[in-house]
Amino acid sequence: MKVTPTSIPDVLVLEPRVFGDARGWFVELYNRRTFREVTGLEVDFVQDNVSRSARNVLRGLHYQIRQPQGKLIRALAGAIWDVAVDLRRSSPTFRKWAAVELSAQSPKVLWIPPGFAHGFLVTSDAAEVQYKTTDYYAPEHERAVRWNDPELAIPWPLAGEPIVAEKDQRAAMLAKAETYA
Numbered sequence: 001m002k003v004t005p006t007s008i009p010d011v012l013v014l015e016p017r018v019f020g021d022a023r024g025w026f027v028e029l030y031n032r033r034t035f036r037e038v039t040g041l042e043v044d045f046v047q048d049n050v051s052r053s054a055r056n057v058l059r060g061l062h063y064q065i066r067q068p069q070g071k072l073i074r075a076l077a078g079a080i081w082d083v084a085v086d087l088r089r090s091s092p093t094f095r096k097w098a099a100v101e102l103s104a105q106s107p108k109v110l111w112i113p114p115g116f117a118h119g120f121l122v123t124s125d126a127a128e129v130q131y132k133t134t135d136y137y138a139p140e141h142e143r144a145v146r147w148n149d150p151e152l153a154i155p156w157p158l159a160g161e162p163i164v165a166e167k168d169q170r171a172a173m174l175a176k177a178e179t180y181a
Contacts, residue, residue, distance in 0.1 A: 003038045006098035010091075011084045012039060012111040013100055014072075027107045029074060030132065039111065043070055045132040050076070053122045053129070058147055058162035060119015061085055061171070065178045066141040068114035070134035078127030079103035080120040081157050085145060087179045088115040095174060097154055102129075115180045117145045121156050143178055144171035151175060 002015040014035075019026045028034075036042055053059065061083065063069075073082055085097045100110050101123070112118055114134060144167065147156070151174045156162070172178075 001034055001038050006084075006100060008084065008086055008093045008096055008098040010086075010093075010113050011098045011116070014038070014109045014111060016107050016109070018107055029107065029109060030072065041113075043134050045072065045134055047133045047136055048130065049133065049137075050128060050130045053127055054163065055122050055125050056158065056160060056163050058119065058121045058156065058158075058164050058168070060168065061117035061145040061147055062119065063087060063117040063143055063145070064135070064138055064141040065143050065180075067135040067138045068180065069137075070114045071110075071112045071118055072132040073102060073110045073112065073118075073120075074108075074130050075102040075104050076128040076130050077104045078122060078124035079105075080127050080129060081123055082110055082120040083118070083154060084110075084112040085117040085152065085174075086115070087117055087145075087177065089179050089181060091115070094179075095151070097152055099154070104128075117177075119147055121158065121162065123157055123159075144168055145177045146171045146173050149174045
């Protein structure tokens with residue numbers, strides 16, 4: 001498995017090996033032992049989530065102030081532009097973001113450690129996204145940072161106006177967001 005750090009070294013692109021022949025292909029997307037060997041991290045995934053969204057749906061930037069979730073993200077169908085924002089005050093990359101395109105055409109997966117806000121934009125007609133999490137969803141601890149915060153200045157590759165949930169429209173600006181120690 002090939003590991004490539006993003007502009008934030010803790011956010012990693014993992015490229016598993018693809019085994020193909022005339023019948024098609026096979027890829028092992030996650031193996032606990034391999035993940036530990038290539039990242040040096042011991043994580044325990046407790047929940048798998050799948051979402052389906054139409055073009056220009058922008059989900060996020062979500063995080064949990066308690067029970068922070070590490071996420072391992074993969075596009076099962078279509079393509080997304082995936083963004084992680086570092087909310088760890090003690091980090092040298094605090095308030096910085098990294099983005100990666102994930103697509104069903106590539107076996108790449110993205111590791112986002114706990115302490116980050118996460119969001120994505122669907123750049124294909126539709127996309128199905130799977131993500132494993134290191135802690136359970138806790139709606140009482142869920143928070144969001146505004147996707148279009150000028151302080152972040154994320155250049156979302158939009159084709160028109162994004163489709164955003166009402167809760168994401170009301171999200172806090174980064175300067176007012178709760179962060180981690």
